[in-house]
Amino acid sequence: MKKIFLNLGLQPMANNFAIKSKNKQKFYNLKIKFDNKNYLTSISKIIPSKNIYNSHYPYLSSMSKTMQVSFKNLAKKIKNKYKPKNIIEIGSNDGSFIKYFNKKNALCVEPCSNLAKLTRNKGYKTFNNFWDYSLIKKIKKIIPNVDFIYSANTISHINNLNTTFDCIKKILSKNGVAVIEDPSLLESFKKNIYDQFYNEHVYVFSLISLKKILTKYNLEIFDIDRLSTHGGSLRYYIKHNKNNKLKINKKVFIQEKKEIKFGLNKFKTYIKFAERVYDSKKKLVDIFNKIKKNKKRIIGYGATAKSATVLNFCKINNKHIDYFLDTTPYKINKYTPGSNILIKKYERKLSTEDCEYAFLGAWNFKKEIFLKEKDFLRKGGKFITHVPFPGIIGKKFKNKL
Ligand code: TYD
Numbered sequence: 001m002k003k004i005f006l007n008l009g010l011q012p013m014a015n016n017f018a019i020k021s022k023n024k025q026k027f028y029n030l031k032i033k034f035d036n037k038n039y040l041t042s043i044s045k046i047i048p049s050k051n052i053y054n055s056h057y058p059y060l061s062s063m064s065k066t067m068q069v070s071f072k073n074l075a076k077k078i079k080n081k082y083k084p085k086n087i088i089e090i091g092s093n094d095g096s097f098i099k100y101f102n103k104k105n106a107l108c109v110e111p112c113s114n115l116a117k118l119t120r121n122k123g124y125k126t127f128n129n130f131w132d133y134s135l136i137k138k139i140k141k142i143i144p145n146v147d148f149i150y151s152a153n154t155i156s157h158i159n160n161l162n163t164t165f166d167c168i169k170k171i172l173s174k175n176g177v178a179v180i181e182d183p184s185l186l187e188s189f190k191k192n193i194y195d196q197f198y199n200e201h202v203y204v205f206s207l208i209s210l211k212k213i214l215t216k217y218n219l220e221i222f223d224i225d226r227l228s229t230h231g232g233s234l235r236y237y238i239k240h241n242k243n244n245k246l247k248i249n250k251k252v253f254i255q256e257k258k259e260i261k262f263g264l265n266k267f268k269t270y271i272k273f274a275e276r277v278y279d280s281k282k283k284l285v286d287i288f289n290k291i292k293k294n295k296k297r298i299i300g301y302g303a304t305a306k307s308a309t310v311l312n313f314c315k316i317n318n319k320h321i322d323y324f325l326d327t328t329p330y331k332i333n334k335y336t337p338g339s340n341i342l343i344k345k346y347e348r349k350l351s352t353e354d355c356e357y358a359f360l361g362a363w364n365f366k367k368e369i370f371l372k373e374k375d376f377l378r379k380g381g382k383f384i385t386h387v388p389f390p391g392i393i394g395k396k397f398k399n400k401l
Helices: 065-081 113-121 133-142 161-171 185-190 207-215 250-262 267-293 305-314 363-372 374-378 395-400
Strands: 002-011 028-035 040-043 087-090 106-109 125-127 146-152 172-183 219-227 233-240 298-301 324-326 343-345 357-360 382-385 391-393
Touching (some): 065 363, 161 207, 172 185, 172 219, 185 250, 357 363
Parallel strands (some): 087 146, 106 125, 324 343
Antiparallel strands (some): 172 233, 382 391
Protein backbone atom coordinates (compact mmCIF):
# COMPACT_ATOMS: atom_id res chain seq x y z
CA MET A 1 0.00 0.00 0.00
CA LYS A 2 1.25 3.46 -0.92
CA LYS A 3 0.92 6.13 1.76
CA ILE A 4 1.81 9.83 1.66
CA PHE A 5 4.14 10.94 4.45
CA LEU A 6 5.32 14.39 3.41
CA ASN A 7 3.69 17.39 1.75
CA LEU A 8 6.20 19.87 0.30
CA GLY A 9 3.52 22.28 -0.90
CA LEU A 10 3.04 23.89 -4.29
CA GLN A 11 6.13 23.50 -6.45
CA PRO A 12 7.14 24.52 -9.97
CA MET A 13 9.19 22.23 -12.23
CA ALA A 14 12.57 22.45 -10.55
CA ASN A 15 14.65 23.15 -13.66
CA ASN A 16 12.16 25.51 -15.25
CA PHE A 17 14.33 28.62 -15.08
CA ALA A 18 12.24 31.55 -16.29
CA ILE A 19 13.40 33.95 -18.97
CA LYS A 20 11.45 36.86 -17.52
CA SER A 21 10.85 37.89 -13.96
CA LYS A 22 7.39 36.79 -12.79
CA ASN A 23 7.10 34.42 -15.75
CA LYS A 24 4.01 32.28 -15.18
CA GLN A 25 4.92 28.87 -13.82
CA LYS A 26 2.77 25.79 -13.55
CA PHE A 27 2.66 24.60 -9.96
CA TYR A 28 1.79 21.17 -8.62
CA ASN A 29 1.47 19.79 -5.12
CA LEU A 30 4.65 17.86 -4.30
CA LYS A 31 3.76 14.98 -1.98
CA ILE A 32 6.02 12.08 -1.13
CA LYS A 33 4.82 8.54 -0.60
CA PHE A 34 6.11 5.22 0.67
CA ASP A 35 5.06 1.85 -0.68
CA ASN A 36 5.29 -0.72 2.11
CA LYS A 37 5.18 -3.60 -0.41
CA ASN A 38 8.38 -2.83 -2.28
CA TYR A 39 9.80 -0.15 0.09
CA LEU A 40 9.90 2.40 -2.73
CA THR A 41 9.80 6.10 -1.90
CA SER A 42 8.46 8.26 -4.71
CA ILE A 43 6.81 11.54 -5.56
CA SER A 44 3.06 11.33 -6.02
CA LYS A 45 2.60 13.42 -9.16
CA ILE A 46 4.51 12.34 -12.23
CA ILE A 47 5.29 14.97 -14.85
CA PRO A 48 5.70 13.34 -18.30
CA SER A 49 9.40 12.87 -19.11
CA LYS A 50 9.09 14.49 -22.53
CA ASN A 51 8.07 17.75 -20.81
CA ILE A 52 11.32 17.74 -18.80
CA TYR A 53 14.06 16.11 -20.85
CA ASN A 54 13.91 18.12 -24.03
CA SER A 55 16.11 20.42 -26.09
CA HIS A 56 17.00 22.84 -23.30
CA TYR A 57 17.82 20.76 -20.25
CA PRO A 58 20.09 22.98 -18.14
CA TYR A 59 22.07 20.57 -15.98
CA LEU A 60 25.70 19.85 -16.90
CA SER A 61 27.66 17.23 -14.93
CA SER A 62 30.94 18.96 -15.68
CA MET A 63 30.00 21.99 -13.53
CA SER A 64 31.46 20.44 -10.41
CA LYS A 65 34.98 19.22 -9.78
CA THR A 66 33.60 16.72 -7.28
CA MET A 67 31.61 14.89 -9.97
CA GLN A 68 34.49 15.04 -12.44
CA VAL A 69 36.81 13.37 -9.92
CA SER A 70 34.15 10.79 -9.07
CA PHE A 71 33.70 9.86 -12.76
CA LYS A 72 37.43 9.69 -13.39
CA ASN A 73 38.01 7.34 -10.46
CA LEU A 74 35.14 5.09 -11.43
CA ALA A 75 36.27 4.86 -15.07
CA LYS A 76 39.69 3.74 -13.85
CA LYS A 77 38.14 1.12 -11.56
CA ILE A 78 35.88 -0.25 -14.31
CA LYS A 79 38.75 -0.57 -16.76
CA ASN A 80 41.03 -2.29 -14.25
CA LYS A 81 38.53 -4.55 -12.58
CA TYR A 82 35.97 -5.47 -15.25
CA LYS A 83 37.86 -4.76 -18.48
CA PRO A 84 34.65 -4.37 -20.53
CA LYS A 85 34.83 -4.73 -24.30
CA ASN A 86 32.04 -2.21 -24.66
CA ILE A 87 30.08 0.20 -22.51
CA ILE A 88 26.75 2.05 -22.67
CA GLU A 89 25.93 5.08 -20.57
CA ILE A 90 22.26 5.80 -19.89
CA GLY A 91 21.88 9.54 -19.33
CA SER A 92 25.30 10.50 -20.67
CA ASN A 93 24.70 14.22 -20.11
CA ASP A 94 27.72 16.23 -21.36
CA GLY A 95 30.04 13.22 -21.58
CA SER A 96 31.88 13.81 -18.29
CA PHE A 97 32.08 10.05 -17.68
CA ILE A 98 32.13 8.48 -21.13
CA LYS A 99 35.11 10.60 -22.20
CA TYR A 100 37.36 8.14 -20.37
CA PHE A 101 36.35 5.35 -22.78
CA ASN A 102 37.34 4.66 -26.35
CA LYS A 103 34.81 6.09 -28.83
CA LYS A 104 34.79 2.84 -30.80
CA ASN A 105 33.50 0.80 -27.87
CA ALA A 106 31.23 3.28 -26.13
CA LEU A 107 27.65 4.30 -26.74
CA CYS A 108 25.69 7.15 -25.21
CA VAL A 109 21.97 7.37 -24.50
CA GLU A 110 20.68 10.84 -23.77
CA PRO A 111 17.06 12.05 -24.20
CA CYS A 112 17.93 15.76 -23.98
CA SER A 113 18.87 16.82 -27.50
CA ASN A 114 21.05 19.77 -26.40
CA LEU A 115 23.17 17.32 -24.37
CA ALA A 116 23.15 14.50 -26.94
CA LYS A 117 24.70 16.98 -29.34
CA LEU A 118 27.66 17.48 -26.99
CA THR A 119 28.77 13.83 -26.94
CA ARG A 120 28.00 13.44 -30.65
CA ASN A 121 30.26 16.41 -31.39
CA LYS A 122 33.00 14.68 -29.43
CA GLY A 123 32.67 11.67 -31.74
CA TYR A 124 30.61 9.33 -29.56
CA LYS A 125 27.75 7.37 -31.06
CA THR A 126 24.81 8.91 -29.21
CA PHE A 127 21.16 7.94 -29.24
CA ASN A 128 18.91 10.90 -28.49
CA ASN A 129 16.26 8.62 -26.98
CA PHE A 130 14.65 7.50 -23.77
CA TRP A 131 15.79 4.13 -22.43
CA ASP A 132 13.08 1.74 -23.64
CA TYR A 133 12.31 -1.34 -25.73
CA SER A 134 12.49 0.38 -29.12
CA LEU A 135 15.90 1.80 -28.26
CA ILE A 136 17.42 -1.48 -27.10
CA LYS A 137 16.32 -3.06 -30.39
CA LYS A 138 18.41 -0.45 -32.20
CA ILE A 139 21.35 -0.87 -29.83
CA LYS A 140 21.34 -4.66 -30.23
CA LYS A 141 22.01 -4.21 -33.92
CA ILE A 142 25.23 -2.36 -33.06
CA ILE A 143 26.24 -4.18 -29.86
CA PRO A 144 24.46 -7.53 -29.49
CA ASN A 145 26.13 -8.29 -26.13
CA VAL A 146 26.58 -5.38 -23.82
CA ASP A 147 29.37 -5.89 -21.28
CA PHE A 148 28.87 -2.84 -19.15
CA ILE A 149 26.07 -0.35 -18.48
CA TYR A 150 26.56 2.75 -16.39
CA SER A 151 23.98 5.26 -15.28
CA ALA A 152 24.52 8.04 -12.74
CA ASN A 153 21.67 10.08 -11.31
CA THR A 154 19.34 8.99 -14.08
CA ILE A 155 17.40 5.86 -13.12
CA SER A 156 15.79 7.72 -10.19
CA HIS A 157 14.41 10.12 -12.82
CA ILE A 158 12.57 7.40 -14.76
CA ASN A 159 9.01 6.62 -13.76
CA ASN A 160 8.72 3.18 -15.35
CA LEU A 161 11.23 1.06 -13.48
CA ASN A 162 9.81 -2.13 -14.97
CA THR A 163 10.72 -1.11 -18.51
CA THR A 164 14.06 0.27 -17.31
CA PHE A 165 15.24 -2.89 -15.62
CA ASP A 166 13.67 -5.25 -18.13
CA CYS A 167 15.61 -3.47 -20.88
CA ILE A 168 18.81 -3.71 -18.83
CA LYS A 169 18.12 -7.42 -18.27
CA LYS A 170 17.50 -8.00 -21.96
CA ILE A 171 20.58 -6.23 -23.27
CA LEU A 172 23.21 -7.11 -20.68
CA SER A 173 25.49 -10.00 -21.67
CA LYS A 174 25.59 -13.15 -19.53
CA ASN A 175 28.59 -11.97 -17.54
CA GLY A 176 27.84 -8.28 -17.96
CA VAL A 177 27.66 -5.70 -15.18
CA ALA A 178 25.30 -2.74 -14.80
CA VAL A 179 26.24 0.03 -12.40
CA ILE A 180 23.75 2.61 -11.31
CA GLU A 181 24.26 5.36 -8.78
CA ASP A 182 21.71 7.62 -7.20
CA PRO A 183 21.18 9.56 -3.96
CA SER A 184 20.72 7.27 -0.97
CA LEU A 185 17.45 7.42 0.93
CA LEU A 186 19.22 6.43 4.15
CA GLU A 187 21.67 9.34 3.89
CA SER A 188 18.85 11.72 2.88
CA PHE A 189 16.86 10.73 5.96
CA LYS A 190 19.87 10.92 8.27
CA LYS A 191 20.76 14.42 7.03
CA ASN A 192 17.18 15.69 6.60
CA ILE A 193 17.77 16.19 2.89
CA TYR A 194 14.19 16.78 1.78
CA ASP A 195 15.24 18.66 -1.36
CA GLN A 196 16.19 15.37 -3.02
CA PHE A 197 12.46 15.36 -3.74
CA TYR A 198 11.40 17.36 -6.78
CA ASN A 199 9.60 16.62 -10.03
CA GLU A 200 12.65 15.01 -11.68
CA HIS A 201 13.49 12.69 -8.80
CA VAL A 202 10.60 10.30 -9.16
CA TYR A 203 12.34 7.97 -6.67
CA VAL A 204 14.92 8.21 -3.95
CA PHE A 205 16.20 4.66 -3.68
CA SER A 206 17.25 2.55 -0.75
CA LEU A 207 19.12 -0.68 -1.30
CA ILE A 208 16.17 -2.63 0.12
CA SER A 209 13.82 -1.09 -2.45
CA LEU A 210 16.09 -1.72 -5.42
CA LYS A 211 16.76 -5.26 -4.31
CA LYS A 212 13.03 -6.01 -4.37
CA ILE A 213 12.48 -4.65 -7.84
CA LEU A 214 15.60 -6.26 -9.34
CA THR A 215 14.51 -9.69 -8.10
CA LYS A 216 11.55 -9.45 -10.51
CA TYR A 217 14.00 -9.38 -13.41
CA ASN A 218 16.40 -12.00 -12.06
CA LEU A 219 18.97 -9.29 -11.49
CA GLU A 220 20.98 -8.98 -8.33
CA ILE A 221 23.10 -6.39 -6.51
CA PHE A 222 26.52 -7.92 -5.86
CA ASP A 223 28.47 -4.91 -4.65
CA ILE A 224 28.00 -1.30 -3.60
CA ASP A 225 30.13 1.81 -3.16
CA ARG A 226 29.09 4.37 -0.60
CA LEU A 227 29.72 7.79 -2.13
CA SER A 228 29.76 11.24 -0.62
CA THR A 229 28.34 12.82 -3.80
CA HIS A 230 24.94 14.55 -3.65
CA GLY A 231 24.82 14.35 0.13
CA GLY A 232 25.45 10.59 0.11
CA SER A 233 24.82 8.28 -2.81
CA LEU A 234 24.95 4.57 -3.36
CA ARG A 235 26.56 2.99 -6.38
CA TYR A 236 24.99 -0.40 -7.05
CA TYR A 237 26.80 -3.12 -9.04
CA ILE A 238 24.22 -5.37 -10.67
CA LYS A 239 24.55 -8.77 -12.40
CA HIS A 240 22.30 -11.54 -13.68
CA ASN A 241 21.48 -13.70 -10.67
CA LYS A 242 22.58 -16.80 -12.59
CA ASN A 243 26.08 -15.40 -12.92
CA ASN A 244 27.95 -17.07 -10.07
CA LYS A 245 31.34 -15.77 -11.13
CA LEU A 246 30.69 -12.53 -9.28
CA LYS A 247 30.30 -13.10 -5.56
CA ILE A 248 28.11 -10.93 -3.39
CA ASN A 249 30.27 -8.57 -1.37
CA LYS A 250 29.51 -8.35 2.35
CA LYS A 251 29.08 -4.58 1.95
CA VAL A 252 25.67 -5.37 0.42
CA PHE A 253 24.51 -7.24 3.53
CA ILE A 254 25.92 -4.54 5.82
CA GLN A 255 24.01 -1.80 3.97
CA GLU A 256 20.82 -3.85 4.05
CA LYS A 257 21.17 -4.35 7.79
CA LYS A 258 21.81 -0.62 8.31
CA GLU A 259 18.70 0.34 6.36
CA ILE A 260 16.51 -2.11 8.25
CA LYS A 261 18.00 -0.98 11.57
CA PHE A 262 17.20 2.63 10.68
CA GLY A 263 13.64 1.54 9.88
CA LEU A 264 13.46 2.19 6.13
CA ASN A 265 11.03 -0.73 5.95
CA LYS A 266 8.61 0.93 8.40
CA PHE A 267 6.18 3.76 7.72
CA LYS A 268 6.74 5.37 11.12
CA THR A 269 10.34 6.20 10.11
CA TYR A 270 8.91 8.19 7.18
CA ILE A 271 6.50 10.08 9.43
CA LYS A 272 9.38 10.97 11.76
CA PHE A 273 11.40 12.24 8.80
CA ALA A 274 8.46 14.43 7.75
CA GLU A 275 8.26 15.90 11.26
CA ARG A 276 11.95 16.83 11.07
CA VAL A 277 11.36 18.42 7.66
CA TYR A 278 8.51 20.63 8.93
CA ASP A 279 10.73 21.66 11.84
CA SER A 280 13.62 22.38 9.46
CA LYS A 281 11.36 24.71 7.46
CA LYS A 282 10.44 26.74 10.56
CA LYS A 283 14.08 27.11 11.55
CA LEU A 284 15.28 28.10 8.10
CA VAL A 285 12.51 30.71 7.72
CA ASP A 286 13.48 32.12 11.16
CA ILE A 287 17.11 32.46 10.04
CA PHE A 288 16.15 34.34 6.87
CA ASN A 289 13.72 36.61 8.74
CA LYS A 290 16.29 37.47 11.41
CA ILE A 291 18.94 38.34 8.85
CA LYS A 292 16.54 40.48 6.82
CA LYS A 293 15.37 42.25 10.00
CA ASN A 294 18.99 43.27 10.52
CA LYS A 295 19.02 44.57 6.94
CA LYS A 296 21.86 42.31 5.81
CA ARG A 297 22.26 41.12 2.24
CA ILE A 298 21.78 37.49 1.26
CA ILE A 299 22.63 36.01 -2.10
CA GLY A 300 22.18 32.43 -3.32
CA TYR A 301 25.11 30.19 -4.28
CA GLY A 302 24.30 27.47 -6.85
CA ALA A 303 20.82 27.65 -8.38
CA THR A 304 20.23 23.91 -8.07
CA ALA A 305 17.07 22.02 -8.93
CA LYS A 306 17.06 20.92 -5.30
CA SER A 307 16.89 24.48 -4.03
CA ALA A 308 13.59 24.97 -5.89
CA THR A 309 12.05 22.57 -3.37
CA VAL A 310 13.52 24.40 -0.39
CA LEU A 311 12.72 27.93 -1.59
CA ASN A 312 9.15 27.17 -2.62
CA PHE A 313 8.42 25.01 0.43
CA CYS A 314 9.77 27.69 2.78
CA LYS A 315 8.37 30.56 0.68
CA ILE A 316 11.77 32.19 0.38
CA ASN A 317 11.94 34.48 -2.64
CA ASN A 318 13.48 37.64 -4.09
CA LYS A 319 12.51 39.58 -0.98
CA HIS A 320 15.00 37.49 0.96
CA ILE A 321 17.68 36.66 -1.63
CA ASP A 322 19.03 39.46 -3.88
CA TYR A 323 20.28 37.12 -6.62
CA PHE A 324 21.83 33.70 -7.19
CA LEU A 325 25.30 33.01 -8.57
CA ASP A 326 25.78 29.99 -10.79
CA THR A 327 28.38 28.66 -13.21
CA THR A 328 25.95 26.95 -15.65
CA PRO A 329 25.71 29.06 -18.84
CA TYR A 330 22.06 28.16 -19.51
CA LYS A 331 20.88 29.44 -16.12
CA ILE A 332 22.49 32.90 -16.38
CA ASN A 333 20.13 35.91 -16.50
CA LYS A 334 17.16 33.65 -15.87
CA TYR A 335 14.98 33.48 -12.76
CA THR A 336 14.64 30.66 -10.26
CA PRO A 337 11.33 28.82 -10.74
CA GLY A 338 8.61 29.99 -8.37
CA SER A 339 10.88 32.02 -6.10
CA ASN A 340 11.69 34.40 -8.98
CA ILE A 341 15.29 35.27 -8.06
CA LEU A 342 17.66 36.52 -10.77
CA ILE A 343 20.62 34.23 -11.52
CA LYS A 344 23.90 35.98 -12.28
CA LYS A 345 27.00 34.55 -13.83
CA TYR A 346 29.67 33.47 -11.35
CA GLU A 347 32.68 35.41 -12.56
CA ARG A 348 34.94 35.81 -9.57
CA LYS A 349 35.32 34.61 -6.03
CA LEU A 350 32.75 35.83 -3.54
CA SER A 351 33.57 39.01 -1.62
CA THR A 352 32.10 40.41 1.59
CA GLU A 353 31.37 43.53 -0.48
CA ASP A 354 28.77 41.46 -2.41
CA CYS A 355 26.87 40.21 0.60
CA GLU A 356 27.15 39.20 4.22
CA TYR A 357 25.40 35.86 3.72
CA ALA A 358 25.18 33.31 0.91
CA PHE A 359 22.47 30.66 0.90
CA LEU A 360 24.08 27.40 -0.12
CA GLY A 361 21.82 26.08 -2.88
CA ALA A 362 24.55 23.64 -3.93
CA TRP A 363 25.12 22.36 -0.35
CA ASN A 364 26.15 19.01 -1.85
CA PHE A 365 29.34 20.68 -3.08
CA LYS A 366 30.00 22.41 0.24
CA LYS A 367 33.60 21.25 0.52
CA GLU A 368 34.47 22.32 -3.01
CA ILE A 369 32.69 25.67 -2.59
CA PHE A 370 34.13 26.49 0.84
CA LEU A 371 37.63 25.81 -0.43
CA LYS A 372 36.99 28.15 -3.35
CA GLU A 373 35.46 30.81 -1.11
CA LYS A 374 37.87 30.57 1.81
CA ASP A 375 38.69 34.31 1.62
CA PHE A 376 35.00 35.21 1.90
CA LEU A 377 34.76 33.00 5.00
CA ARG A 378 38.00 34.38 6.45
CA LYS A 379 36.79 37.95 6.07
CA GLY A 380 33.59 37.18 7.99
CA GLY A 381 31.29 36.15 5.15
CA LYS A 382 28.77 33.48 6.12
CA PHE A 383 26.87 30.69 4.43
CA ILE A 384 23.31 29.67 5.27
CA THR A 385 22.46 26.01 4.90
CA HIS A 386 19.58 23.72 5.78
CA VAL A 387 21.60 20.47 5.67
CA PRO A 388 21.72 18.61 8.01
CA PHE A 389 20.07 21.31 10.15
CA PRO A 390 19.29 24.94 9.34
CA GLY A 391 22.24 27.03 10.45
CA ILE A 392 24.87 29.60 9.63
CA ILE A 393 28.42 28.62 8.82
CA GLY A 394 31.13 31.20 9.26
CA LYS A 395 34.80 31.64 10.04
CA LYS A 396 35.11 28.59 12.24
CA PHE A 397 34.63 26.32 9.24
CA LYS A 398 37.94 27.35 7.75
CA ASN A 399 39.75 25.51 10.52
CA LYS A 400 38.23 22.32 9.22
CA LEU A 401 39.43 22.78 5.66
P1 TYD B 1 23.59 19.99 -8.50
O1 TYD B 1 23.62 20.14 -7.05
O2 TYD B 1 24.56 19.05 -9.08
O3 TYD B 1 22.25 19.45 -8.99
P2 TYD B 1 20.71 19.72 -9.05
O4 TYD B 1 20.50 20.90 -9.93
O5 TYD B 1 20.33 18.45 -9.67
O6 TYD B 1 20.14 19.89 -7.68
O7 TYD B 1 23.76 21.42 -9.20
C1 TYD B 1 24.82 22.23 -8.87
C2 TYD B 1 24.55 23.62 -9.36
O8 TYD B 1 25.41 24.51 -8.66
C3 TYD B 1 24.84 23.81 -10.84
O9 TYD B 1 23.89 24.70 -11.38
C4 TYD B 1 26.24 24.42 -10.86
C5 TYD B 1 26.25 25.21 -9.57
N1 TYD B 1 27.58 25.37 -8.96
C6 TYD B 1 28.14 26.64 -8.89
O10 TYD B 1 27.52 27.62 -9.35
N2 TYD B 1 29.37 26.79 -8.31
C7 TYD B 1 30.06 25.72 -7.82
O11 TYD B 1 31.19 25.90 -7.31
C8 TYD B 1 29.48 24.42 -7.90
C9 TYD B 1 30.20 23.23 -7.35
C10 TYD B 1 28.23 24.28 -8.48
